[in-house]
Amino acid sequence: MMLKICLDILPDEEHRAWLEAKALEVSTGAKASKFYLAFSSAPRKTSKAPLTLRLAQLEQLRSLQPAFNPATWTIDELCRVTLMTCLPTETNHEVLEKLFGTADMRESVALYKGLSFLENAEAFRLRAIDGLRTNITPVFDAIALDNPYAEKYFAEQPWNQMVLKAMFMERPLYRVYGLDRRRNKTLALILRDYAHERWSAHRSVSTELWRNAVGFIDAPLLEDLQRVLNEGTGRERFAAALAIRESGLAEADTILDKAGIAPADLPEWDELGRAEEADKTLG
């Protein structure tokens, strides 16, 4: 499936021929070394150019990976992931585990991006959790952002660690797939403590933090949000108002009214996230 989609996307005939030949080798039980050589050679045999997709192609990819973000993919990455999907599932765990141990940075990124495309994706849960311990931002992003793997396979504890570390690493939370569906009380409490630590050090917190509090606003948390409404910047106040409103608190309308924020003016969480991300990119 993935092979067909990828061949349709590759613009260069020579690249298609190479991928097709290697995919055949890999899927018909060639030695693991053949797969390793092909996987490493993908940048040399294809291209490191970004993807250009037609809408139909993007839809096909999203049918396999609902969070697929074409802006973060290159041609050789797509080829590497395609080769991963060609490995027989009876052996792919052993073959890929070895590769995780020897991968360079770009290979690691492709490996983590590729996991959710595998039929037995769940077998790699511990590997994905371990991957989050990296200090290399692109590798962390490959797992945490634009990837459905964590939502589908992580238990609450690793999920919470991932979101908290994403905050520490100043990653854009709106790109964590399933963020709203995986909200939980424990995460809301952890992030509240985190906000207090930051405030004690006279530092700000990402406005996206409060997105995780929706539905878990108790009295102390409401007090914090009131404080943000009173003292925060424009975007911080929007985030606090959104969290209060979406939590369906009885007093929500009164609080917003008192803060002078009209519900119609509130942005979407994703818009807030994008604005934060743009600020960071600018510098």
Add this chain to the structure above:
Amino acid sequence: MNFIDPHVHMISRTTDDYEAMRKAGVVAVIEPAFWTGQPRTEAGTFKDYFSSILGWERFRASQFGIKHYCTIGLNSKESNNEALAEEVMELLPMFAAKEGVVAIGEIGYDDQTAAEDKYFRLQIELAKEIDFPIMIHTPHRDKKRGTYRSMDVLEEHGMDPTMVVIDHNNEETVREVLDRGYWAAFTIYPNTKMGNERMVEIVKEYGTDRIIVNSAADWGVSDPLAVPKTAALMLQRGLTENDVHLTCYQNALTVYGKNGEMTEADWVDGFEVDQNALFEGNRVLRGQAPKAGSSKNIINN
């Protein structure tokens, strides 16, 4: 002038060396996989060594404005531990084709044993399979016969000599190596290999076609500035700038650029050097003030 040192074991060198090399005009280096002075006893140490020369060492070099490439291979000396060699051979396909690997090497003979021969041949086949150049280490002892034998075996396997650098040549081996169509590299290394006055005479006698100068600097008494120093001596002794350009830069680029991993575009316009950059959470600075700028001006030269 810009230089390439196409054989230097930076993993054994200090940051002072990197600074001095960049200041002397070295823009790119190739780090061949070799032994590390003491025999390894586990395949895992090879794995981490290969990862180091592909990862951390490349990053460290970039912090001083030098582009770092490497070769991957099982060296002849450690091929003699056959149980270990088998495991290392399993590792090679996981590293050989990675980005920044310009050749299979250093491979060849040390004592010219049967085990060395076996793994040499297997690695020639690996290079052929992925269409990579080969860097040949020629032995210290019984050098002439070991060098000729290396070429015989390469030819037996149908390896194209224009894809092979025969390294550590001397006056006794160079003629045959060039006549048989190979690239001939010379290592300027005090006491055991070549001095650079002898090197100047070799270029005067044999010209610059397919001749390459390197330092092979490592953990022994060696000189990471051997290439720029030899270049300076060549000019002093009446060779032209073009002679220096070919033997101390271009020839290495031509042969080690053959698989497409090393191109002049990687350094010619400079590249961004940010000593605050992190590699897996580490940086090379230990208390110094960071320098930043393009690779061309990071070190006063």
